[in-house]
Amino acid sequence: MEPYLQTVSLCRYYRRGPHEVKALDNVSVAVNKGEYLALLGSSGSGKTTLLNLLAGLDTPTSGTVALEGSPLTGMSRRELSAYRARKVGMIFQSFNLISHYTALQNVEAALLFNGTPPAERRRASAAMLESLGLADRMTHRPGDLSGGEQQRVAVARAVVKRPEILFADEPTGNLDYDNSRSIAGLLQSLNAGGLTVVLVTHNHEMAQEYAHRTVRMQYGRVTGTDLAGATGGAL
Amino acid sequence: MTFRDLVILAAGNLWRMKLRTTLTISGVLIAITAFVAMVSFGAGNQAYVEKQFNKLGLFSTMQVFVEKKGQETDSAPAPKLDAAALERLSAIPGVNLVYPYDAMMVKVRLGDSVVSTKAQALPAAAVRTKLFSGLVAGIAFSGDSSRQAIVSDDLLHRAGITRPDSAVGMSIIVSVRVSTLDSALAHVLTDRGVSLFDRAKKVHVDSLLHAPYRSKVLRSEAGEVVRRFFTGFTDAQATISDTLTVCGVRQEGRMGRLRIEDVIMPVASAKRFKATGFGGSPIEIITAMSNGSIFGSTDEGESRTYSQVTLDFDPKVLYTTIRDSVEKMGFKTFSFAAEFAEIQRVFVYLDLALGVVGLIALLTASLGIANTMIMSINERRREIGVLKSLGADESDIRYLFLVESGAIGVLGTLGGILAGWTITRIVSAIAQRYMKGEGIPPIDLFALPVWLVLIALAFGIGVSLLAGFYPAARAARIDPVAALRND
Ligand SMILES: Nc1ncnc2c1ncn2[C@@H]1O[C@H](COP(=O)(O)OP(=O)(O)OP(=O)(O)O)[C@@H](O)[C@H]1O
Ligand SMILES: [Mg+2]
Numbered sequence: 001m002e003p004y005l006q007t008v009s010l011c012r013y014y015r016r017g018p019h020e021v022k023a024l025d026n027v028s029v030a031v032n033k034g035e036y037l038a039l040l041g042s043s044g045s046g047k048t049t050l051l052n053l054l055a056g057l058d059t060p061t062s063g064t065v066a067l068e069g070s071p072l073t074g075m076s077r078r079e080l081s082a083y084r085a086r087k088v089g090m091i092f093q094s095f096n097l098i099s100h101y102t103a104l105q106n107v108e109a110a111l112l113f114n115g116t117p118p119a120e121r122r123r124a125s126a127a128m129l130e131s132l133g134l135a136d137r138m139t140h141r142p143g144d145l146s147g148g149e150q151q152r153v154a155v156a157r158a159v160v161k162r163p164e165i166l167f168a169d170e171p172t173g174n175l176d177y178d179n180s181r182s183i184a185g186l187l188q189s190l191n192a193g194g195l196t197v198v199l200v201t202h203n204h205e206m207a208q209e210y211a212h213r214t215v216r217m218q219y220g221r222v223t224g225t226d227l228a229g230a231t232g233g234a235l
Numbered sequence: 236m237t238f239r240d241l242v243i244l245a246a247g248n249l250w251r252m253k254l255r256t257t258l259t260i261s262g263v264l265i266a267i268t269a270f271v272a273m274v275s276f277g278a279g280n281q282a283y284v285e286k287q288f289n290k291l292g293l294f295s296t297m298q299v300f301v302e303k304k305g306q307e308t309d310s311a312p313a314p315k316l317d318a319a320a321l322e323r324l325s326a327i328p329g330v331n332l333v334y335p336y337d338a339m340m341v342k343v344r345l346g347d348s349v350v351s352t353k354a355q356a357l358p359a360a361a362v363r364t365k366l367f368s369g370l371v372a373g374i375a376f377s378g379d380s381s382r383q384a385i386v387s388d389d390l391l392h393r394a395g396i397t398r399p400d401s402a403v404g405m406s407i408i409v410s411v412r413v414s415t416l417d418s419a420l421a422h423v424l425t426d427r428g429v430s431l432f433d434r435a436k437k438v439h440v441d442s443l444l445h446a447p448y449r450s451k452v453l454r455s456e457a458g459e460v461v462r463r464f465f466t467g468f469t470d471a472q473a474t475i476s477d478t479l480t481v482c483g484v485r486q487e488g489r490m491g492r493l494r495i496e497d498v499i500m501p502v503a504s505a506k507r508f509k510a511t512g513f514g515g516s517p518i519e520i521i522t523a524m525s526n527g528s529i530f531g532s533t534d535e536g537e538s539r540t541y542s543q544v545t546l547d548f549d550p551k552v553l554y555t556t557i558r559d560s561v562e563k564m565g566f567k568t569f570s571f572a573a574e575f576a577e578i579q580r581v582f583v584y585l586d587l588a589l590g591v592v593g594l595i596a597l598l599t600a601s602l603g604i605a606n607t608m609i610m611s612i613n614e615r616r617r618e619i620g621v622l623k624s625l626g627a628d629e630s631d632i633r634y635l636f637l638v639e640s641g642a643i644g645v646l647g648t649l650g651g652i653l654a655g656w657t658i659t660r661i662v663s664a665i666a667q668r669y670m671k672g673e674g675i676p677p678i679d680l681f682a683l684p685v686w687l688v689l690i691a692l693a694f695g696i697g698v699s700l701l702a703g704f705y706p707a708a709r710a711a712r713i714d715p716v717a718a719l720r721n722d
Contacts, residue, residue, distance in 0.1 A: 081631075084626040092719060097621075112626075113236055113631065
């Protein structure tokens with residue numbers, strides 16, 4: 001079966017004066033539909049860079065990213081926007097909530113660009129926040145929410161549009177054990193519902209526990225792949 | 236993202252930055268206020284002039300005259316403004332009335348004074364047109380043969396009459412020095428204001444039944460007639476007088492090529508004064524008698540020509556179409572509509588000059604908008620990055636910023652139009668009170684025509700959008716990856 005997303009010899013270099021930073025160097029990975037993939041690597045290994053390229057937010061220095069066989073590099077800006085608007089959910093390493101929007105408005109923003117009617121946007125966003133236990137926090141601004149609450153708003157924003165693929169960049173990085181567990185559980189249940197998940201983490205145990213497959217990265221390169229995890233085995 | 240979404244997002248953002256938004260809007264508001272108030276002044280004066288023109292029906296009046304000698308083209312000799320030409324002019328669609336300029340030198344006795352001036356004959360229908368509607372006292376004469384006259388206030392002034400209404404009903408004796416056969420004929424009818432009618436009144440009608448009395452009267456009257464005829468015939472410079480009643484007083488004012496004389500008489504009343512201009516020499520009269528033209532010339536015959544004819548036409552008809560028809564006949568025209576087009580040009584320059592000042596202010600305000608928007612971009616890099624990650628296209632971001640600058644423009648412009656209007660009302664009220672105090676008829680110095688509102692809207696919003704273009708393009712180009720990196 002054709003992978004949902006596939007990179008071939010993907011490179012992303014940053015030029016900083018005389019130096020060239022190889023944030024990604026010749027990375028070839030595939031993400032299958034319905035898969036729960038973990039990206040494991042130390043800080044600076046290029047995990048976030050890879051996610052941005054997979055989401056079509058960044059353009060590679062060389063190599064290709066293909067979405068169900070068609071290269072993202074061949075798409076127009078508008079097509080890339082539509083891809084993100086309809087198919088991609090993203091949870092950022094830092095919450096990246098819009099500070100002057102309320103929790104509800106932050107979630108609603110995810111539905112602005114995929115043609116959802118305003119009333120439905122409000123309804124779906126409120127329902128999503130409610131299901132994450134934030135029913136009485138909807139009109140709060142991010143600054144008035146705890147870290148865990150902010151992260152849950154970020155999760156709600158990422159999944160409210162019912163994306164095909166979720167990129168989660170260390171969603172539990174700043175959270176305590178209980179909050180981490182609940183987010184991890186949420187991702188797992190979404191995956192069980194058919195959502196493809198790409199999870200970035202430093203956390204071995206978490207990768208082991210939830211992912212079908214773990215890709216290990218170092219210095220912008222893929223250093224190994226483990227078929228592991230609770231449910232075991234790749235699709 | 237729908238326009239509604241854009242407006243909601245933009246409004247939220249502008250509301251969040253209340254102070255900054257208010258200051259930026261104020262810039263636009265002040266500029267538009269200045270623009271509206273100043274151009275409104277130009278427009279007000281223009282409207283005033285236009286109203287005056289309209290009141291006099293000057294837009295529906297055209298003067299037709301014969302091309303002067305020397306300007307004639309060789310191919311087509313200038314046609315004459317004769318009865319046939321008048322006929323053809325009145326046949327032009329849209330022309331209501333055609334009347335010639337038919338004037339003569341007269342001596343006028345009014346009250347105790349005698350004044351030399353010019354008189355002209357006008358049909359009663361012409362006197363009823365708007366052109367002559369502005370009488371300061373009295374009314375227009377009732378018919379073409381009524382023995383009435385309209386005089387100018389200037390004539391009254393020269394005759395030592397200060398109050399126009401006191402002149403209405405006064406007798407006016409109009410005398411013409413004629414030098415033609417008809418002076419002789421006319422002499423039979425009138426002599427220094429003593430008409431035959433007056434003489435007839437002295438005859439005892441009943442006594443006419445008695446033959447001796449009748450023959451005596453006839454003899455004396457016939458002798459009188461013959462005497463008068465020959466007096467007029469031989470003394471070609473004889474004077475014809477007629478007594479009319481002043482029925483109306485009009486305000487003096489000669490406008491362009493439109494000549495209005497001090498005394499206006501009905502056509503039939505003026506007929507008896509008609510002179511076609513034999514010199515004083517009896518030889519001319521005898522020549523005219525021998526070739527038969529002498530009687531034709533005294534009459535409203537085919538041969539009579541005029542130097543100028545006035546057309547009164549339907550105001551709904553464009554003056555240019557009338558003008559074209561008239562000029563096709565080979566005549567020259569003068570119309571106030573054409574003149575007004577010139578005046579309007581002057582007003583366009585005035586409006587432009589006033590408008591430019593407002594536009595400079597608007598340009599300054601636009602820098603304020605650009606500055607506000609650029610500041611806004613720098614503060615909202617993360618928001619822009621997030622929106623892009625959520626699927627916003629560059630165009631969405633661009634529109635968002637354009638709607639924000641546009642909203643500043645709309646609010647500033649609407650406020651400016653309102654403020655400008657308020658200011659002009661206040662200034663106008665003060666000015667009118669002053670005019671009243673000075674005894675000047677109060678006029679409104681300002682006008683806010685629809686076109687000014689539309690131009691103000693177009694400029695205010697247009698300039699605001701233009702000011703937003705660069706910031707919007709910059710916002711749209713923000714790299715989401717860089718904007719989202721945690722720092
Ligand atoms: N805009 C940039 N300019 C220069 N270097 C960059 C830029 N963005 C990323 N890098 C470099 O690329 C490398 C990969 O960065 P990336 O953010 O992908 O790492 P990461 O694996 O997500 O690390 P972390 O676990 O700390 O988030 C790093 O060495 C980083 O310094
Ligand atoms: Mg990272």
